[in-house]
Every structure is written in C-alpha cells, then in structure tokens.
Amino acid sequence: MLLIVYDGDCPLCSLYVTRLRLQAHCGEVRLLNARLKDRTVESYWQQGFDLDEGMLAVWDGQAYYGADAVSLLARLADPSDVFNRLHQWLNARPMMARLLYPVFKRARRVALALKGCGPLVRS
Numbered sequence: 001m002l003l004i005v006y007d008g009d010c011p012l013c014s015l016y017v018t019r020l021r022l023q024a025h026c027g028e029v030r031l032l033n034a035r036l037k038d039r040t041v042e043s044y045w046q047q048g049f050d051l052d053e054g055m056l057a058v059w060d061g062q063a064y065y066g067a068d069a070v071s072l073l074a075r076l077a078d079p080s081d082v083f084n085r086l087h088q089w090l091n092a093r094p095m096m097a098r099l100l101y102p103v104f105k106r107a108r109r110v111a112l113a114l115k116g117c118g119p120l121v122r123s
Helices: 011-019 039-046 067-076 082-091 094-115
Strands: 002-006 029-033 056-059 062-065
Touching (some): 029 039, 056 067, 067 082, 067 094
Parallel strands (some): 002 029
16 A cells, blocks of 8 residues: 655645546545644644655665655656656656756745645644
8 A cells, every 4th residue: 555645735745646547546635634633644644744844655664755756756656647757757757856846845834834834744
C-alpha cells in the first residue's frame, strides 16, 4: 500500500495526488488529508515531519518527504497520459525534484491564500 499525506484543503495538492494514477503500479493508495485530526497524521508530526512544509509518501515501509516524495510519486505514476509523462520527466530524478519543489510549495501557499486557508498546524 502507498500512503500519501497531503494538504487536502489545497486545490493544487488535491488535484496532483488524484491525477497521478498510482494504482496501476502500487495497488492500494491511501490519501490522507493532513488537516484531519488523525492518529496517523499526528504520528508523522511527532516523528518530525513538518507537514506544512512538505507532503509525505510512505512506500514499502519507507517515508519520503517533500521533494523526495514527489520524486517517488513521479517514478510510481502510470505514464499513460501527458500529465504523468511530463511529471516523470521533470521529477523522477531526485535532483530535479529538489530544484522544482520550492516552486510547488510557493504555488500551494498562493492557492491556500486565494482560498482563505491558513497553514497546516499540528493538531
């Protein structure tokens, strides 16, 4: 199973995680809104993951955070459409994902501000 912890109030984040078509390569995919009061979400905060600064993906018992999560998701995504092929081309290499991730974070902050949402805070 692949677990993705993301900001469910961010329209860009929500579109991103649903658009990837990960089931073909991963089987079960569990999407978890980091804004929910949830024991799993809280456990990742306690482990030191600042979920306002980065998304989290857990695959084969390994946690991937921020740019590393995006790079993992790019490698796992089904390349059957243009979005996923472009995403893989841009982010499958960890160094490229690290270069682009700050742009994604900035876009998330703008989208949240336009929506009137504040940052994620630990529950």
